[in-house]
Amino acid sequence: MRNLLVADDDANIRELLRYVLTKEGYRVHEARDGEEAVRILKDHSLDMAVLDIMMPGLDGLELCGLIRQTYDIPIILLTAKDQLTDKQQGYLRGTDDYVTKPFEPQELVFRIKALFRRYQRPSSDTLNLNRIVIDCRNREVSDGISDFLLPMKEFDLLSQLAHYPGRLFSREELIRLIWGEDYEGDDRTVDVHIKRLRQRFAEYGDDFSIVTVRGIGYKLEVGKR
Numbered sequence: 001m002r003n004l005l006v007a008d009d010d011a012n013i014r015e016l017l018r019y020v021l022t023k024e025g026y027r028v029h030e031a032r033d034g035e036e037a038v039r040i041l042k043d044h045s046l047d048m049a050v051l052d053i054m055m056p057g058l059d060g061l062e063l064c065g066l067i068r069q070t071y072d073i074p075i076i077l078l079t080a081k082d083q084l085t086d087k088q089q090g091y092l093r094g095t096d097d098y099v100t101k102p103f104e105p106q107e108l109v110f111r112i113k114a115l116f117r118r119y120q121r122p123s124s125d126t127l128n129l130n131r132i133v134i135d136c137r138n139r140e141v142s143d144g145i146s147d148f149l150l151p152m153k154e155f156d157l158l159s160q161l162a163h164y165p166g167r168l169f170s171r172e173e174l175i176r177l178i179w180g181e182d183y184e185g186d187d188r189t190v191d192v193h194i195k196r197l198r199q200r201f202a203e204y205g206d207d208f209s210i211v212t213v214r215g216i217g218y219k220l221e222v223g224k225r
Contacts, residue, residue, distance in 0.1 A: 001025065001027050002027070003029060003047050004049075004050060005031065005049040006018065006030050007050070008032075009032055009052065013078075014030045014032075016105060033055050033056055033058065034062065038066065046071070047073060048112060049064075051063055051076070051078065052078045053078065053081070053086075060077055060079070061077075062093075067094070073119075074096045074116065075094065075097075076111060077090045078099050079101065080100070092216060094173050099111060118165065127163065129162060129207050130223060131143045131144060131204060131207050132201065132208060134159055134162055136159055139155055150200070154196060156178045157178050157197065160174070160177055161218065161219065165220050166219060168216060168218070170216055171187045171216075171217050172187060172217075174190050174218070175187050175190060190218070194218055205223070208220060208222050
C-alpha cells in the first residue's frame, strides 16, 4: 500500500481527500501545517506529497523545496491561485504537478496515478528510449549498432531525465542532482549540456526528445514508434 502525505490547513479538504484516497487503496497521513508535515516525513516512509500552498507558517512552496532537498518522491501542489507566476514558483521549487482549487477529487486521483507511473523506475539498470538504450550500471549508451561516448555529466543528465520520462525538472533541481549542492557555477551550464545532448542525438528525434519548458527547465519525452 502506498503512503501519501496530505498537508492542508483546511480540515474539510483533508477529510475529503482522506476519504477519496483511502477508497482508492492509499494510506493517507494528514498534516495541518508545514511543520507537522515535516515531522510526518521524518517518521514515515512516504511515496507522494500533496501540499496546499497557502498554509500558515511553513507554506507549501517552502515545504516543496525542503522535500526536494531530501526525498525523491512526487509532489502535487494545491492552491486557489491560477496565475502563471504562481505556477512558475511551484515548478521552480520542484513540484511535479499543480492542481487549482476548487477541483474534482477524481481529477486529483488521476493525476496521482499518472505521477506514480512516471516515477516508476525500471527494475533493471537498463533504460530504453526506443532505439537508444542506456546501460546505467556500465554507463554506456547505444543504438544497438554504435556506442555513444558521453562525458560524465552528459550521461548523468540524460540518465536522470530518462529515469522519469514526462517529469519536468527545473534547472536548479538538475544542478543539485547532477552537479551537487556545492556547485557554484552558472545554472546555464544545464542549457549547454542539454544543447550538446540534442546535437548528439539529433537523428533520434522520433525515439525521444528533451523538451524545454520556458522559464522553468526540461523534461524528456519518449516517442511512440
